[in-house]
Amino acid sequence: MQVGTRGSSLAMVQTKNIITSLRDITNEEIGIKIIKTTGDKIKDSQLYNIDVKGIFTKELDRAVLDEEVDFAVHSLKDLPSELNDDLDILAVPCRESPKDALISPYKWDDLPDGAVFGTSSLRREAFCKYHQKNLDIQPIRGNIETRIRKVETGEYHATLMAEAGLKRLGLNEHIQQNFSLDYITPAAGQGALAVVARKDTKKRKLLEALTHKASYQEVMAEKKVLEELGVGCQWPLGVCARANGDALELQSILLSKEGELISKHNIKGSISQAESIGLEVAKRMMEDC
Known part of the structure; x- marks a missing residue:
């Protein structure tokens, strides 16, 4: 089995952590293939001035689609709001601090x-x-x-x-x-990892076993806000969900580039309704814009 990753020290540590978790549930050999992305090649520009979707993920996605690797490990906040139709986020392991x-x-x-x-x-x-x-x-x-x-x-x-x-x-x-999540609200998916593979992969059950359910629901709520607003990196959006047992709280704030408040909302609900909560927050924010 082959895993694709960026070559930075952080990407390698994150990928090796995933491999360690996989070795607890399978004896299959797992190799690493380092893939350089567009974002790794551009050194002299602000990221928000670069009009490229999936700047840190596109080449990894292509390797997965072409079956050069079985899956890829991403920092979830790097993923575009909409994946290729043939790809799926199969696992979100336990999230680290989003702060x-x-x-x-x-x-x-x-x-x-x-x-x-x-x-x-x-x-x-x-x-x-x-x-x-x-x-x-x-x-x-x-x-x-x-x-x-x-x-x-x-x-x-x-x-x-x-x-x-x-x-x-x-x-x-x-x-x-x-900083508290209210004082500087993080980017959607910050602190979380995503294991991305083809929808038709034979490794689905194996990879899905890596998912931490609460972390998965948190980032699905956050991604729904991003997806509905369609703002990507081009607007200052902070959005963060936190699970507490069966409950989930989602806070979101949209600023202007000059730092003026455009919209701020906080909704609580059932963790099982994570994406619906994200949808409701996005709806309220769009009404403010």
Whole structure:
């Protein structure tokens, strides 16, 4: 069995974690094929200025469709809102923290006026403006280790990253602080992984066994908001669902690029109705736009 993945240190750790879980339920040999994506090749542009759907997933999807690999492992927030008709998310393993984390020698409230803040995320940029931070926002690219190094060497005073990736790489010591889901609401699917395969794969039952049900329902609610709004990376949307037993709470906030509040909603309901909750939140947000 072959698994496709990007070649970054985070992608490799995430893929190896999936392989470890699979080895608990099968004796089948599992090989790794590293596939370079469009997003890996572009180093000098803000991600939201690149008009390419599935910038970090398209080449992996093609490898799965062409049966070069049996499945691919993605950071779920990288997936486009709509998959190819012949592909399916077969598993969402247990989710790591969806929160954003600050990498900086300063606490958030102590960042000096005009501090150079690095981000290639329109959402994070808009949240800085929403919270009226007087920062010099500049693009920053590179893998997690590269971005941390750019802060440590003083090229930037601060940046925000997904707490999940830092934890998976054992880089927790670089986290200055994390943020509540209400203060900086994360991107849909942040902290979650997706195992994507062909719909007709013979490995379906094996891969489906990796799913953590609560995590799956959370991200399905979030993806439904993204799918209905159709905003992708082009608008600053934060959306996060959290399961608690049989209940699920979904919060979503849409900002303008200037950091002005356009819409904010929070709905609670049954976890079994996750996608319906996402649909209702999206409906209310569209009425505000």
